[in-house]
Amino acid sequence: MLRLIANTRTNICFRGITRAMLAAAAVAITLMAAPIVQAVPQKGGVANIAMIGEPQTLDPMSSTADLVGTIMQHVYELLYTYDANSNVVPMLAEALPTVSKDGLVYTIALRHGVKFHNDKEMTSEDVVASLERWMQMAPRGKAVAKEVKSVEAKGPYTIVITLNRPYAPLVAHLALSNGFAAIMAKDSIANPLTQFVGTGPYMFKERKPDQYVQLVRFEGYSARKEPASGYGGKREALLDELRFIPVPNANTRVEGMLAGQYQFADVLPVEAYSRLENAPNVKPVLTSPFGFPYMVLNTKQGPLVNVTLRQSVEAGLNNADMMAAAFGDKKFYDTDPNHYAKNTPFYSTAGTENYGKGDAKKAAALAATAKYDGTPIRILTSQQYDFHYRIALVMAENLKAAGYKVDMQVVDWSTLIQRRNDPALWDIYITHSAVLPEPTLTPPQLGDGAPGWWSSPGKDAALAAFNAEANPKKRAALWGDVQRVVFTEVPYIRIGDFNNLTARSTKLDGYVAMPWPFFWNTGLSK
């Protein structure tokens, strides 16, 4: 999960929320302090990469933590991945799948001659075993498993996935490198994993908790031929070794970059931007958009079960003020009401007229219509993520201005994620998520059973149509219907988008900013 703001206490990684991957549909736009003009990367050297904390596991399936995915995407690969424009492209698969006319059967041809780190060739048996494990144990895989009837090998280099009903997001799930469908050598599969045998450009060497995770170049790596683009295309391990070092204190990551101890530092405090910009040996890198803070409303129990009251809350909130309080400079956030940016496949303005502008009168009128009886609205938030807390403070004032009584409950993150599972304990909680290229990947409230427990005929109809449609252009239009239902029924409120500040050494050549940073095709200049 990501952490964005300078907050010395926050940097232990609680992982559940994913970090922004692929910039909204299109572009992980890299706003650099200088244009990306870099020397040709050279082979050799070691990169020290300062991460926000210690990964709680190295099993890429079992956790949706950003840390885990970021590190292990170098070791394990997927059947598919995303290019720089958020298109799904093949990685270990030979090509995009062949889909039957009824949308139920996906036939996936595998690449020949791909070697695992144990020098054995990848075959359909490994892929089937990996996908089965993913569907059994990974939070994301379990969601997909409900839609899957069978996964079978058809010869050594082909697999066939048969669905219970048409499910268009399948390939997007298979391409996401977070809680991911990593392809593992079948004989290394165990629970828990004790060997990390993938096909990636780097091999796992050693982990010393709270010190480093050490990866070294895999000399037998089988690269794709296409030019590199985003996470897709040709990958080459130029650096001899990658060391992912947990540095929980954000200020220490900044100092380490300035001192030249790290070649890359992740998730830096926005207050450090000018120092990084002025340092001769460092380049700040902004990934935009990176994630979005959102608040979940309890639709199961308490006053906000009433949809009119939820609409009142939506009208009364000033999203622009909340984002300003949370992130300061506009360089670090955006307040577009649409869930996906312009020029991206899922851009839609449907329902955005309801995006909160702090209209206290309208909120009060809707509250009166809903016969609000003065029951305090319990806001559950945490200072673990400083921006959550700042958003909550503004929200509380907005609600009070609209005539609500507010009960702010500030707890630590572990407590929050426990309490949010009990509908009796809260009315609104604040969290954040990634900007992911496929809408159904996040937030979990678009699925079933997530805290908030949103369930309605409108939701079911909009999502059923969206998930059943395989045609990308038609899906884009259908997403507008889902977005409209979200703005109308208000199960959650997406406040805006925020960007991520990272930094790289000026000697780190070939680095391409993506939400989950990767270091293949990256080298050190002499």
Next chain:
Amino acid sequence: MIRYLASRLAGMVIVMLIVATLVFIITRLAPGDPAAVMLGEQATAADIAKLRGTYGLDQPLPVQFAYWLSELAHGNLGQSIFLQRPVTQALAERAEPTFFLTVFALGIAMLIGIPSGIVAAVWRGKAVDHAFSAFAMLGASIPSFWFGLVLMEIFAVGLGWFPVAGYGDPGVPLSNRLYHLILPSIVLGVVNSALILRFTRASMLDVLGEDHIRTARAKGMSEARVVLHHALRNALIPVITVVGLTFALLIGGAIVTETVFGLPGVGNLVVSAVLRRDYPVIQGALLVIAGLYVLINLSIDLMYLVIDPRVKY
């Protein structure tokens, strides 16, 4: 003496039992759930319940407590939920940086605190006394994270003399790892020297006012001999007490400094465990720290015998 030792050791067992009970209760009274933290945002209630079952967290608390105690009796502190390894192993891996950091920091604190305390007492009320008192106030007031960042900025980023953070690259020798401890040791040493300085000064002032010191001076003994031989030795008992307590506190309490300097020590381990609700690690670490605390206290009491012949047990 033997009876005294036996009674102290028996007392230790009782103290540890009380500590174990309190640690377990306090840990479990805190809200939060390691399974929910571990599985993350996408996990369903069923996933969380299943993982809780895997680690026995679905059992009634008395059952969990009894199981933990029975494991403790066999020397097993349990298995970390997050680290997937025994708590004893996790603690052992982090013992080295914490131990050396504590020793270095305490050494620096003593080197600053004891001579300064003596000087301040001997020249009581003079400029040097006021200067050291001001230093002590400053040392006690400086937040260690801020002081750490300042030293980092000057000596690591600016001058490049020391690494910013971490505990060395893979496979480096011990000397290189210890080099990474210099800045954090200075931070902890300076911050903790204030207390030692104050205690040394106060104790020395008490002793310097006593009759035997006046007698020694009347006999024409040199001031240096009076202070260092007669006064200091008698003033050392409270100083040793505070040094011992500082040592015990540093063993488990260098949390902020370890976090700022990215040191893989016990303090860092405890903080991570608390935030993740990794119950076995929290319980195991606190128990070990409490045990060390009790042992150090016992050692201090025994050292009185060596320093002051008047003390008898």
